[in-house]
Amino acid sequence: MINSQDVDTAKKELGRKLAGWRTTRKLTQLDLARSVPSSRSTIAGVERGAQVVDHTFWARCDALLRAGGELILAYGRFQELERQFQAERAAGAARARWGDIDTWSRQIAQSGYGAVPDPVARSTAAGCAEISGVPNDLPGVAFDDMRRRTLVKWGATAAAVASTGVGRSSVAHAGRVGAHDAERLSKAAVRLYGLDYRHGGDSLWQAATAKVNDGYAMLEQGTYTGTVEGHLLKATGRVQMCAGWLALDAGEHTIARNCFTDALALARQASDREVETATLSYLALQANALARPREASRFASAAENATSTIGGPPRLGAVPQLRKAIASALMADQSGTDTAIRLARRVLDRDGDKPTEQWCTFLSPAELDGIEGTCAVELGRTTQAQTLLERAIAGYDDRYARNRALYRVRLARARLTAGAPDGAADAANEALDDLAEEVASWRVNAELEAVAHQLAAYPEIPAVAGFLARYPSVAGPQ
Template structure:
């Protein structure tokens, strides 16, 4: 939309919109602006809603408070044709907030199905092209909860589906580098899960808050979240709190506690064979190898990290290209720690292959940039100059 079209939609002046675009403090205005926008879109015609929804999918914009600017997003965000088609297949879920009235189980099921589709796309493509779409699904869930009528059973379904939508939006926001937004989505998900007394969703929210805290360098906070999740979890769901504990202990330098937690996680995975809830179906032997390899890297054991990360990478196909790329970057880190520069360049180059073809992840790009800075000290080593040239082309 033009600035004037957007201003007319919000019933404000074009100069106000221009000022918002230029203002580094835009985050302070977003809540009120979002309410104006939500109200305007609810009453706008379907053509406007469709146009705006398309823009949201193609150009998700962070408010700048996470260190990821809208210009950064525009440079990196490319929606491939297969991904665009997959997003289009979500159908009316992202554009049905104008509906009100009686809703039933089918409406809640469509919401939940859209969340599962977005989650699968995230495993394959990373978060940068998908965060806005997931947030829109969560918003639609809130709209149905607030403006529709439904039975108690459907209320539970809507609460759990909207909680899962916020979980998905949080993970995709995290992968886009928007950490405050991710925390906000996770906390919303936890609140909804507690309202519905859905234990699985509560565990999901807590372990993701634990993961975020570890990433931000707060292992004690991470352990509090992970311990709370373990207290709620039962059966296979205990695997995820334990791997979060293992990573947090490793970050804190507590080797014995970290090894004990990862051992318990592997035992939990082996002991429970029944079908798991969809959100932790990603936790398998490949993921445990990747997590344990990451733990070994944090604990200063690069040889063990290399072995485990190679095992994880070998088990991942294109449907989990995002995780494969992440572990290839960490394999490059392990090899650099071992002094194996040529091997590090090869692994980093393969991560670039994933990023160049299907994956858009701020987290992976940031870790890869760290590897590139280290590799840049070894000009002339076979493979290094080739990688550095390719890496420069994508930045």
């Protein structure tokens, strides 16, 4: 069992590593803060082990201090330790609240979900219910506001959920498999994407892996024709790709990478260039999120090559360009960014009014504004960034609450850079509104945490004080 002292010790060791590399490079805390960018008090707090910051901070410090990946790896080890601690604590709290686990598990089994060996798996059961269309009102368990909130929060306890075995295939003997089975699997991916746009990946990725395992069970244990095999390979590849995306949005990067690797293998077995293109684009997105823009650019180029050989669903050709745009901005390549955005807009102008696959429906003028605004933030074009991000936010309704929350956080960052902490607090507070309505996304939370740390330098501003008072209960570190 991991205890809080273990986490505190690991946090302090991580801080000592940062201080060691900073000293080696003969930089003061203020020097490093100006380069990250951050505040001197944040650097000091991290080095004391008193403050937690996100992956972006560590990636930038590693690059600035030429630590060769040591700081990123150390942060990854700390994050895994903390995740396990939170998972164990959540499991204990769940057992205390729900009492007789065997009785609860039998109730779930009777409702058609199959045996559930641990209450931490409740989020997976609920997620599978929404995907399959089964009602969420489980026997003896009221689906109240607390349970909805729990679904979101427990989605982050990935280690505990994975250890329970929930998500393994419910198809013990697949028997005869037909085209309708593959179609049901494809529809599950469609439903998952729709839920993701509204809620984020934290509360959904385990349910996606359960559907993936159903696909593999049918492939390995079922009886089917050659035509059905092709449909089943494509459907399983689509769900596997979706599971990877949801895990990425939940911050489960190793799981996401494994899902993407398997999705590529399935796509190539099925000669499905659409899934191959989309999966390579997701890998580029992940690389950008992990501050590896050169890798992202390579994946985006591979995706562009794949999509150039197919007709593909409308809008799909814009996705590699958007990944290239972000990668170029992270490398301070203004010309590369502008070219990629221009090409993406050209695709959307051509295909924007055509029906498309579910994973492409997010591609709208609002999304392109959001991506271009994000690039402008990275390139220091704060006025342009604010205009674009405000336009992106206005273009999203509640069906895309996760994307809206993400761009509200980035707008807050742009306003901070422009020297407007009160406006930044307003945008950050609006992001909290989305999070309070059951958006659970590692990407949103990680970026909002960085903004919160910066806003902490302005506690005398009423809007900032209001945000800081609200932040811990809605989105702060658990």
